[in-house]
Amino acid sequence: MKAMAFSNLIQDMKLHNVEKEHYSFIYNHFTFDVILSFTANAYEILVAIHTCNWGCVLEMDRNLNVYMQDNDYYSLCKILKLNWNNDHFNSFLFLQLLSEKAPAISSKQGVDYRYLQKYLSYRNVDEKEKIYFCGWNDHITDKRIAHNFDKTEFYFGPSVANYCRRNNISSLWTADKYRIIRYSNPWD
Template structure:
């Protein structure tokens, strides 16, 4: 599982943190120096900033009750800043494609499905050989089709 920390603005910086099954964060941050620059942390001879400091600060700021869940397009958009996502410009879910005999769901499509809908849906797509379909046109997004997977 991954946690994405994203800055705001037109060109956000996205930091990716691995989270294990017990919801514990791995303390290695790939872009550690970029994070230090972004947070504008200055050198302090009395205290060396460590990733654990960031995690403790984050832990103290995480609300007890989750207020807003990102939509599919936001998840794909943020994840594509850190991961190689199939057709990264196509962030709007528009349905499922039942692949014909001889054609298989691509590993990249499985990964995009996993990022957006989770491991269970991605595994079901792989088992049924069904690809998630995406568009770059927001008005074509059709989230009601998500549950159609169960009837395929």
């Protein structure tokens, strides 16, 4: 897909020597974080939904042609609960949405390298390596089904795990020690 809507932003980024630009948008009740970066060969687009620990990296050439890998598209469809048959949602529409939601001009601030640490969690990390507690996810709002009860019980005991089971709450874990937060009860 040719993402022409990025052309104004890219020109403005070049004009102001900004190599990374961040923007976000909401689609289907999810907030997407996007970082457009200049690379040696062309452009890279980091896309993430932090609340679902989903993300992907898209390559875009100098002619603004961008392609989404099938596995990234299918995992996104699963999260959004959309598909081609029922919703006419496809990777082309998603890539078009990404480019159309991009700002026309740069913020001229770039992206602080520390902000990029959030994106490290999208590398393939085994669940057993996610040993740092980073919060609670109350699934009442997103209508998903809670999980991680065994891990919750192991670390926090049966009373906390049973509370999570009854209230559809998942414990959140990361392999990134910089995202660790201090433990608090899920009912606080």
